[in-house]
Amino acid sequence: MHVTFKQLEAFYFSVTCASFSAAATKLHATQSAMSKRIGELEQELGVQLVHRMPKGLVPTHAGNRLLGLAEEAMRLRERIAAEVGQADEIKGTYRIGVTELIALTWLTELLRELKLRHPAIQLEPVVDAGMNLFEDLEANKIDMAILPGTFWGEAYKSVEVGRVEDLWMASPRLSLPDRPLKPEEFAEYPVLEQSAGSAKNAYYGAWRREHGFRFKKAFSTNSLMVLRALTIEGLGISQLALDYFAADIEKGLLRVVESDPMPPPLVYSAVFRHDEFSRALEAIAQASQDVCDFRRGPHDVAAGNV
Structure with missing residues (x-):
């Protein structure tokens, strides 16, 4: 019997993603390659592993038995690479x-x-509102989302990368009392x-409701720059x-x-599936933790731009 890691990997992600196309996106392969590898695996084992249903791929009884073994095999592969292979050689293309x-x-x-630490890693950044990013993560369109929030469900690992004080701000020209505002006063x-797609709104939602804001x-907008203006x-x-x-505050x-109370710090986390x-x-x-810095760059301050 000749069963390969690639076949097990294709089977595992096709079943957990419920489709060949989603697994192909995750593994940076083609849909036909996923189908071919599973077909080869079924031929090697002599059993059918998946049902092609209208709602997606569903494992057979044999497929369910294989699923846990496939997960163990992939974890073993990572352990081999870490303990026996070139532990510092991390490579691949990842959508972040x-x-x-x-x-x-x-x-x-x-x-x-990352280029300095791991030259073989290639990142494909995707910039979007936090909730949209999480939807992409659920749909396996990206491999990781870095966004506000600390817990995104049992299926996901959240690694805190940094915090920022997210405070109420206004133009000095706006007529406001020279004292902390009570939560109910914000309605005035x-x-x-x-916009609603902002993970920050979800992060502060419970806190705002608890304190009666x-x-x-x-106006609502999906652009931070429009919000600033x-x-x-x-x-x-x-x-x-x-x-x-801070630069805008320094310039007046x-x-x-x-406010009373003041907003708690906004926590940013790197979020990815536990089954990665x-x-x-x-x-x-780890690199995100090390470089996280929400201050405006010197070139932005000098140019007066954002």
């Missing part, structure tokens, strides 16, 4: 989703650092927010990352609006 704030601050540094002023929203123009109060917008374009068998994702999460 990041939010706009990360793209504007430390994404370039992450790419540079226009509040500008990022209610907003009379004037509207806030500087004096059109409302926004919740913004202190590190990134924005000011921190205190690649050391590369752990390496990417």
